[in-house]
Amino acid sequence: xxxxxxxxxxxxxxxxxxxxxxxxxxxxxxxxxxxxxxxxxxxxxxxxxxxxxxxxxxxxxxxxxxxxxxxxxxxxxxxxxxxxxxxxxxxxxxxxxxxxxxxxxxxxxxxxxxxxxxxxxxxxxxxxxxxxxxxxxxxxxxxxxxxxxxxxxxxxxxxxxxxxxxxxxxxxxxxxxxxxxxxxxxxxxxxxxxxxxxxxxxxxxxxxxxxxxxxxxxxxxxxxxxxxxxxxxxxxxxxxxxxxxxxxxxxxxxxxxxxxxxxxxxxxxxxxxxxxxxxxxxxxxxxxxxxxxxxxxxxxxxxxxxxxxxxxxxxxxxxxxxxxxxxxxxxxxxxxxxxxxxxxxxxxxxxxxxxxxxxxxxxxxxxxxxxxxxxxxxxxxxxxxxxxxxxxxxxxxxxxxxxxxxxxxxxxxxxxxxxxxxxxxxxxxxxxxxxxxxxxxxxxxxxxxxxxxxxxxxxxxxxxxxxxxxxxxxxxxxxxxxxxxxxxxxxxxxxxxxxxxxxxxxxxxxxxxxxxxxxxxxxxxxxxxxxxxxxxxxxxxxxxxxxx
Amino acid sequence: xxxxxxxxxxxxxxxxxxxxxxxxxxxxxxxxxxxxxxxxxxxxxxxxxxxxxxxxxxxxxxxxxxxxxxxxxxxxxxxxxxxxxxxxxxxxxxxxxxxxxxxxxxxxxxxxxxxxxxxxxxxxxxxxxxxxxxxxxxxxxxxxxxxxxxxxxxxxxxxxxxxxxxxxxxxxxxxxxxxxxxxxxxxxxxxxxxxxxxxxxxxxxxxxxxxxxxxxxxxxxxxxxxxxxxxxxxxxxxxxxxxxx
Numbered sequence: 001x002x003x004x005x006x007x008x009x010x011x012x013x014x015x016x017x018x019x020x021x022x023x024x025x026x027x028x029x030x031x032x033x034x035x036x037x038x039x040x041x042x043x044x045x046x047x048x049x050x051x052x053x054x055x056x057x058x059x060x061x062x063x064x065x066x067x068x069x070x071x072x073x074x075x076x077x078x079x080x081x082x083x084x085x086x087x088x089x090x091x092x093x094x095x096x097x098x099x100x101x102x103x104x105x106x107x108x109x110x111x112x113x114x115x116x117x118x119x120x121x122x123x124x125x126x127x128x129x130x131x132x133x134x135x136x137x138x139x140x141x142x143x144x145x146x147x148x149x150x151x152x153x154x155x156x157x158x159x160x161x162x163x164x165x166x167x168x169x170x171x172x173x174x175x176x177x178x179x180x181x182x183x184x185x186x187x188x189x190x191x192x193x194x195x196x197x198x199x200x201x202x203x204x205x206x207x208x209x210x211x212x213x214x215x216x217x218x219x220x221x222x223x224x225x226x227x228x229x230x231x232x233x234x235x236x237x238x239x240x241x242x243x244x245x246x247x248x249x250x251x252x253x254x255x256x257x258x259x260x261x262x263x264x265x266x267x268x269x270x271x272x273x274x275x276x277x278x279x280x281x282x283x284x285x286x287x288x289x290x291x292x293x294x295x296x297x298x299x300x301x302x303x304x305x306x307x308x309x310x311x312x313x314x315x316x317x318x319x320x321x322x323x324x325x326x327x328x329x330x331x332x333x334x335x336x337x338x339x340x341x342x343x344x345x346x347x348x349x350x351x352x353x354x355x356x357x358x359x360x361x362x363x364x365x366x367x368x369x370x371x372x373x374x375x376x377x378x379x380x381x382x383x384x385x386x387x388x389x390x391x392x393x394x395x396x397x398x399x400x401x402x403x404x405x406x407x408x409x410x411x412x413x414x415x416x417x418x419x420x421x422x423x424x425x426x427x428x429x430x431x432x433x434x435x436x437x438x439x440x441x442x443x444x445x446x447x448x449x450x451x452x453x454x455x456x457x458x459x460x461x462x463x464x465x466x467x468x469x470x471x472x473x474x475x476x477x478x479x480x481x482x483x484x485x486x487x488x489x490x491x492x493x494x495x496x497x498x499x500x501x502x503x504x505x506x507x508x509x510x511x512x513x514x515x516x517x518x519x520x521x522x523x524x525x526x527x528x529x530x531x532x533x534x535x536x537x538x539x540x541x542x543x544x545x546x547x548x
Numbered sequence: 549x550x551x552x553x554x555x556x557x558x559x560x561x562x563x564x565x566x567x568x569x570x571x572x573x574x575x576x577x578x579x580x581x582x583x584x585x586x587x588x589x590x591x592x593x594x595x596x597x598x599x600x601x602x603x604x605x606x607x608x609x610x611x612x613x614x615x616x617x618x619x620x621x622x623x624x625x626x627x628x629x630x631x632x633x634x635x636x637x638x639x640x641x642x643x644x645x646x647x648x649x650x651x652x653x654x655x656x657x658x659x660x661x662x663x664x665x666x667x668x669x670x671x672x673x674x675x676x677x678x679x680x681x682x683x684x685x686x687x688x689x690x691x692x693x694x695x696x697x698x699x700x701x702x703x704x705x706x707x708x709x710x711x712x713x714x715x716x717x718x719x720x721x722x723x724x725x726x727x728x729x730x731x732x733x734x735x736x737x738x739x740x741x742x743x744x745x746x747x748x749x750x751x752x753x754x755x756x757x758x759x760x761x762x763x764x765x766x767x768x769x770x771x772x773x774x775x776x777x778x779x780x781x782x783x784x785x786x787x788x789x790x791x792x793x
Contacts, residue, residue, distance in 0.1 A: 108688070110596070113583050148742075149750040154681060157672055157689040181583055185674065195726075195742065196749035207675070222675060401625070406617045409674065412584055412594055417621040419578070521581045523573075530576055 020299065021384065021460070026073040026498040029119050029165040030379065033234040034299035037381040038458045039499035043506035044543060045461035049475045049485045052508065052541045056095030062086060063491075063536040065116035066515025070165065070455070070496035071538065072122045078500070078509065079122050081165075082536055083115040085131045089144060093502040095540065099144035101127075109133045112159065113178055114517060118377075119165030119231070119496075121173055123193055128173045130162025136175055136191055148196035152177070158184050159410030165231045169241055169272050172199050176228030180246035180264075180292065181414055183223035183407030188232070188243050188268075190275055200275030204228060204245045204263050212262035220257035223407035225249030226264045230377055233297040233312075238327060240269045240278055242299075242312060246292035251371075252359055252402045253288075253415025260285035265293045267314055267322075269329060279329035283314070283322050283351075288358050288402070289343050290371045290414075291318030296379045298389070304332055304438060313382075313437055315391060318343060319374020322351065323438060335440030337375060337393045337433065340368040340423040359400040359416070368397035370420045372451070372518045379496060381458035386478050388434040388443055390464050392452035396428040396525060397421045420524040428525050432456065432466060434481060444481030450529065451522055455496035457508070465508060467493025469519070469532055473510050473539065491535030494519065509540045571638025574631055579639075584619065589642035594619060598642045607643055611636050660789050667779075667786030676774045678746040680783065683771070686790055693729070693741055693748055698790035707780045710768030715743060717764040721757040727766030733758075746771055 020034035023041065031037045044052060060067060060082035072079045077098060078090045085103035090096065111132055121128040126138045126147060134155040138147045152175075155161050160179030167174045172190040179186060186204040191197065204226035206212035213221055225248045232243035248257055248264040265284040268277055283293045298313040312326035319338035324331055331351030345355040359365035373394065380391035402416040422428045430451045434443040450469040457465040458478060467473040473493060474486035495511030513536040523530035579585045589598030612632065614622035623632055660668070671680040672689055681690030684697050695711075718728035718740055731739040731750065738755040741748040743766055775783070 111586070145737075146752045148752070150747055151691045151693075151750075152747065153674075154685075154690050157681065158674065195744070196751070197742070197745045198747070201677070401621065403614075403621060404617065405619060408618070409672075412619040414619045417626065419626065517581060517583055520576060520587075524577045524581070527573070527577075530573060 022499070024501045025075070026071065026500050027122070028072070029070050029121070029167065029231040030233065030296055031498075033236065035233045035296045035379065036298060036458070037379055037455060037496070038383050040460045041499050041501055041506045042460035043501070044459065044463065044508065046463060046477050046484060048543060049461070049463055051543055052475070052485055052487070053544055054487070054539055055507070055542045056540050058088065058090055058095050058097075058538040058540075060086060060088065060536040060538075062115075063513055063515070063534045065114040066492070066494045066519065066534050067511035067513030067536040067538070068116045068118050068495045068516060069511055070119045071498055071509055071511070072120055073498065073500040074122050076502040079120050079127055080538055081117045081120050081129055083117060085117055085129055085137075087120055087127060087129055087139060087144065089127075089141075090538075092500060092507065093505070101139045101144040101146070103129075103131055103137065105131070105133060109155070113161060113163065114515070116163055116516060118163055121166040121168040123168050123173075126193060128166045128168065128193075130164065130166055130175045132161050132163070134158065134161040134177065136162065136166070136173070136189075136196065138173075138193070138196060150191065150196045152189060157410050158182070159412070160184050160186075160227070164229050167232050167234060167241070168193070169234050172272070174232060174241055176230065176232070176243065178227050178229045180225040180227030180229065180249060181251055181290070181412060182225070183249060183409050183411055183413040184227075185222055185224060186226035186228055186245065188228045188270065188275070202268070202270055202275045202277065204268075206262065215259040215262045217258035218256070223249060223409065223413065224257055224261060224264065225251075225413070227294070230294050230296065233299055234272065235299055235310075235326060238310075239272045240326070241272045242297040242326065243268055243270065244293045244295060244297060244314060246294045247287050247290045249413040250405050250407070250415025251290035251413070252400055253361070253405050254286055255404070258286075261287065265291065265316075267293060267297060267312065267324065267329070269326070281322070281324045281329040281331065283316050283320070284318065284353065289318060289367060289400075291316055291343070293317075295375070295377055298380065298382055298437075299326060300382065300437060302387075302438060313389065315375055315380060317371075317373040317375070319369050319393065320344075320347070321440060333438050337391055337435070337440070338369055338395055340395045340397060341374065342366075342368045359402050361402040361404065364399040364401050366397060366421065367400050368423055369394060370396045370398040370521070371418055372396070372420070372521050376451070376453050376518050378453050378494070379455040381456040381464065382437060383458040383478055385460060385462060386434065386443075387436070388478065389437040390432065390434055390456045390458055390478070392430060392432050392456065392466065394428070394430045394451045395423055395426075396451070397423050420521060422525060432464070432476070434464075434478070446476055446481045446483070450526060451518070453516070453518060454493035454510075457497045457499060459499050465497050465510070467497070467510055467512070469493065469514060469522070469529060471512065473497070473512070487539075487541070489537065489539045490533070491537065492519070492532050505542055505545070507540050507542050509538055512537045512539050566633045566637030568634070568638050568641060570631065571634035571636070574627070574635040575638050578623070578627070578635070589639070597639055599644045601644055604640055604643075607639055608636050611639060661785060663782050664785040664789040667782035667784065670775065670779050671783050671786055678771055678774070680772075682746050683748060691747070697787050698793070700788050700791040702784045702787050704777050704780045704784065707784060708769050708772060712768065713763070715764045715766045717761045719759050719761070720751065720753045725761060727764035728760070
């Protein structure tokens with residue numbers, strides 16, 4: 001209705017080779033299926049970003065665990081999930097609530113891990129969410145009324161649940177599961193979008209008789225972890241769903257699970273129709289550091305040594321980036337994103353870990369980075385304009401003591417304990433870097449006192465956005481790393497910002513709401529962080545309407 | 549539980565000099581990270597600590613020495629003595645009750661036979677995609693979709709074939725029919741379990757769009773085919789034990 005008055009011309013960047021950039025909508029968790037978290041909108045630029053102002057704010061009313069979601073935008077409506085699996089449909093231009101869905105959590109259920117949720121998937125008619133008691137739920141996109149609800153596996157028994165956003169692929173919605181630090185065997189499950197029936201399941205740990213089961217000694221496969229707690233990616237041309245599989249359990253104590261422990265700490269490529277394994281790439285055989293392969297899989301078509309390649313980039317929790325061929329799983333390159341890394345001295349030409357520094361039983365071992373991660377799950381962005389990967393990183397260490405532990409189904413299964421430490425010779429800190437995605441060559445680095453735990457957003461205005469634990473949401477010049485704008489949103493950042501447009505006006509939306517397990521962990525090194533205020537607000541910014 | 553009574557009481561578990569504020573902070577920084585105890589002693593992966601009224605000497609001992617073979621580490625090796633005292637004092641505050649009595653744990657639970665124990669394992673066997681617990685709840689595990697099975701005289705045939713009778717053929721808005729178990733219908737909204745495959749799907753529909761067309765051909769035996777008769781016999785033993793609880 002106001003489109004006529006709005007003089008904004010959305011000069012769009014030319015369409016990318018695989019259409020991985022978003023435009024008016026933010027249709028999937030990672031933006032598009034390739035998880036670039038890059039918007040082609042360029043109304044907000046390095047020149048005018050300083051005039052960005054808040055236009056509306058949305059309070060979810062549930063700040064337990066902060067606000068960790070990526071909002072999804074389709075046709076001008078924003079879909080936001082909060083802790084305890086509330087879903088809100090919000091007018092993207094005005095911030096008015098269209099409907100809300102309140103998940104009926106059984107009163108008898110006691111929360112573990114945390115109450116947070118990291119996002120929904122939105123289809124033509126339906127919004128999908130995984131719940132803190134391990135259900136998958138579909139609600140009507142127009143009304144918010146529940147359509148179907150499946151108890152995937154009893155949460156009290158499995159010690160697992162769903163916190164990650166599901167991925168909608170054709171007529172199926174695919175979801176992972178937590179439980180990698182419990183005595184549990186993980187899986188990735190696809191559900192029929194219409195009926196909720198299980199369409200396929202990929203067990204992340206092979207059963208006896210299946211290839212790979214011999215990489216687990218004894219019965220350790222039964223409770224070997226291998227969670228799938230973040231969201232996958234999808235290549236429509238190859239018809240492959242890519243999912244990251246987390247650490248083996250017990251996390252630190254590995255003697256009872258001798259072997260490579262497939263498919264933990266691996267990226268798996270699954271046939272989107274059947275869930276059958278096409279290939280896997282294991283980053284860490286027999287992990288004893290809790291360095292999950294868990295995070296986003298960024299799909300890139302870039303030349304390597306002059307040859308065009310279809311690539312997949314994954315940041316490991318241990319602070320290493322692995323780039324593989326996404327058609328075959330073949331290792332292409334790897335590099336660290338942190339300076340303080342001592343659990344390995346690096347990678348061989350084939351991508352194998354060199355000189356593993358394993359923690360010891362009963363005595364403290366000084367390991368860098370800390371298990372909160374050389375980077376946490378919050379995601380990186382890739383800009384096709386600068387051809388840079390923008391990722392956060394944390395320089396911190398820990399003392400790990402390995403302890404023998406036997407599994408008890410569904411219960412915590414860590415096999416040791418840990419305590420964060422400052423790195424040798426300097427205080428812990430964090431940074432956001434622009435690096436070449438293939439070589440890791442750094443273009444610039446922005447330093448932060450506290451761990452940066454929010455995802456990164458890149459836009460065609462040559463801007464990079466993220467937020468810090470103190471509540472500052474800020475924009476950097478994508479080419480130089482210079483800070484161009486900052487706004488205090490009132491609570492720390494642990495979610496993922498997005499860009500979208502309605503009636504030709506570009507908006508930047510960011511969750512503001514401190515919380516999560518890592519938020520508790522950082523107070524070991526920064527005691528004042530224990531006092532950081534939590535919250536759960538979506539803050540939305542735009543240029544003033546008068547601006548022309 | 550039983551182990552509690554065997555512990556030697558500590559001579560003293562009162563910490564007059566302990567700093568509860570420091571204890572609370574240490575608790576946040578150590579006990580609640582790594583997804584273990586919940587914030588403020590609430591629910592987490594590890595046991596709830598708030599309001600448990602556990603024996604003070606037990607709490608002190610476990611905090612100091614850990615529990616071998618579990619995720620609970622020995623904090624005496626990790627924290628200086630004064631900080632350890634602070635965190636124990638804070639945990640005792642969360643725990644509630646007296647700080648200086650020995651709690652004696654006794655339960656009247658009859659011992660479970662080896663067969664019943666085996667049956668319980670089968671009932672909840674996570675290795676099977678579909679197990680009894682997929683549709684039946686017991687002892688706070690499983691899903692309460694089908695009936696509670698705690699009963700003293702269940703036959704193998706009954707466990708194999710189910711009672712049947714309540715499963716009807718239903719369709720929503722003229723869509724394909726499916727075996728359905730009606731949950732409720734109120735304010736014009738109906739909920740049914742779709743039992744086509746496991747796990748069942750709870751489907752919500754406008755009541756007038758939900759149509760029933762007589763008894764379904766659905767068979768309970770299709771969902772328990774991974775269990776042998778001897779498995780079902782052990783499960784019956786477990787359910788018998790449950791019935792006596």
